[in-house]
Amino acid sequence: VTTHLEAELAEQPEALARLLERQQAGAAEVAALIRRPDVQYILIASRGSSSNVARYAQYVLGRAHRVPVAFATPSLYTLYEQPPRLDGALVMGISQSGGSPDVKAVLDEARRQGRPTVALTNDPSSPLAQAGDIVLPLEAGVEQAVAATKTYINSLGAIALIFAVSTGAGLAELEAVPAQLAAQLELSRDATERLELLEGGTVIARGVNYATSFEIALKIRELSGLLFESYSAADLMHGPVAAVSAGWPVIAVAPSGPARESMAEAIDGIATRGSRLLVVSDDEALLARADVALPLVSGVPEWLSPLVAVVPGQLAAMRLARLRGIDLDRPLGLAKVTLTR
């Protein structure tokens, strides 16, 4: 191991196990807030990879607590200085660094309006943490590579933990994930080593892995500089599919579960366009349709599949960056923390 990125990818199982061990009480505090009778929805403020965590939360907390999850529009709080009324909201900020001023501005406003706030951050001494009534530390350890990997996994893990401790269901399933994640890293290392350079690509998913689709596109893009984009498989068919031409790479994230059939249909639609199909799945029938199969370990329940399904994407991103001769820890002049006001 020679780069921070590789070290941090390898640390993911251990980092997740640490979070699950240390933060059950913290997650229970958050779950209690969500159940407060005056909380009718959750409003999440985030940027970058953390916005993909917010997409995961939208499905998991939406299904678990049946509480809708909305995304804040930080510029209403900063540029326009016209924040909405937050009656009924529990406001959650997600930021690995805890340094983004516009994410903090949303929590500050929630406090002014007397609404409960939660901060999910890897730095419990950060400005964001100070704006949270409850702070859930991500326990990922210091992350030095520009591309977020273990903090992404642990942010997903924190959302899953809130669900599990709150419903009393799924904790055993979640505690099995660190070992599954380790197996996934092995499995995907082999599959991605054989990848050849791509010209760009479109990543698609539906349901709980919508988050994974966005995160894979972001990771490949920021590490390799290749033009990758993400769509809900449903939205892609409303027009944007026009730009998916013969030979264009499409990564379909399609694990077993309720979204599988819808993804199988999308794969049919994509196949008729003659695209180059990469499939991330634990389903043999779907993998068999791929030009490049990126298999997932079996036995991971669908609600937890985003914690393993992102791994082939992380490793593909690393592989593609290498093929382009890019410094994995400082790709393309990006900074670790971007301070949006």
Place this chain on the structure above:
Amino acid sequence: VTTHLEAELAEQPEALARLLERQQAGAAEVAALIRRPDVQYILIASRGSSSNVARYAQYVLGRAHRVPVAFATPSLYTLYEQPPRLDGALVMGISQSGGSPDVKAVLDEARRQGRPTVALTNDPSSPLAQAGDIVLPLEAGVEQAVAATKTYINSLGAIALIFAVSTGAGLAELEAVPAQLAAQLELSRDATERLELLEGGTVIARGVNYATSFEIALKIRELSGLLFESYSAADLMHGPVAAVSAGWPVIAVAPSGPARESMAEAIDGIATRGSRLLVVSDDEALLARADVALPLVSGVPEWLSPLVAVVPGQLAAMRLARLRGIDLDRPLGLAKVTLTR
């Protein structure tokens, strides 16, 4: 005029004027629902161009009524059959055809839960209309081209009208828009006639024109098949900018207003990468920085700027499709209505 698309683009000012004339009472009914004490936020279900209207609503209604706007995750209602509790929500469906089953599913669930529903649709006899307690017809007339143009403008107009009748402010400003839109069509026709073929592109904006950025990327993409994408200027800087290389076209939507300074900074950042810069603005200083200036008519207040700022994008989409020899009314095998379940 030889295609439906051209005819419908030209009809936009007249279609908008018709909406404003006919639907003030309908908009007032919606506004009254929004003010109901039990309404704490608005949940919008939509697909395609209508999702860009939802982005506009997020800013306009967020600022006007100070009511947060959230987006529904239709697959929770369909694929997963685990819809969230909708206490506190006013649920709005936006669909020009009114035919999308998953958008209707969200309104049906809201009704089951006893929550108020509003349908914005161009077809008042559509399934979506039947699921709305209040139906606001878009009054755009039949739209035959695959690419939505006048129904997009009128959907924005409907949101703006709800704001104006509800706050008692801005109605005169809104009623000035049809004439400004006609002037914008003239101005942009000249500017886009000179466009040469692009290889693809990234469209950026912040604030109220975030919607415009998405709609311009979608329109160019579905008409020309070129790979266009959209980002919040703030999110782009969190990593995705890595794929914006020297010579890559970037369209910055940057009208005067609170988001201008932030966009000027983004333009600086983009310029250092040597990208090919197209600027949509009424600001001479920003237009002067562009490789291709796409000027906006002056005098349109920022909150209404999305109704004119999309026009250079619509006409650029048509121009680029023509340069590629594509049938404007049936581009690339797309269907007018996509039925997602």
